[in-house]
Amino acid sequence: MKQDAGLQAQRTALAWRRTALTALVCALLAARSGLEQHAAWLIALSALLAMATLLLAVCAVWRAHALLRSAMPQCIAAHWMRSAAMAATVCCLIAVVLMVGV
Numbered sequence: 357m358k359q360d361a362g363l364q365a366q367r368t369a370l371a372w373r374r375t376a377l378t379a380l381v382c383a384l385l386a387a388r389s390g391l392e393q394h395a396a397w398l399i400a401l402s403a404l405l406a407m408a409t410l411l412l413a414v415c416a417v418w419r420a421h422a423l424l425r426s427a428m429p430q431c432i433a434a435h436w437m438r439s440a441a442m443a444a445t446v447c448c449l450i451a452v453v454l455m456v457g458v
Contacts, residue, residue, distance in 0.1 A: 369420030
């Protein structure tokens, strides 16, 4: 039975894009804060967050195309998306904790 490659796949793709955009904004805010405070560790953390966000965005686009073109999408993309989202979340939490502690 072929799955419907319609609105559900589009909503999922849009949700992942919003998540990636939010993580990118967090990375930019952390970088700005690091530049203002002359904190190299915060700039490095924001760069790590930006890289995780880039991975998340690439996986989101790849996953959306997989959902729209096939009935059975590859599970590897979902694994990479979860990993990138977790890395971005951990970096955000570390940045927030360290900024509040400073």
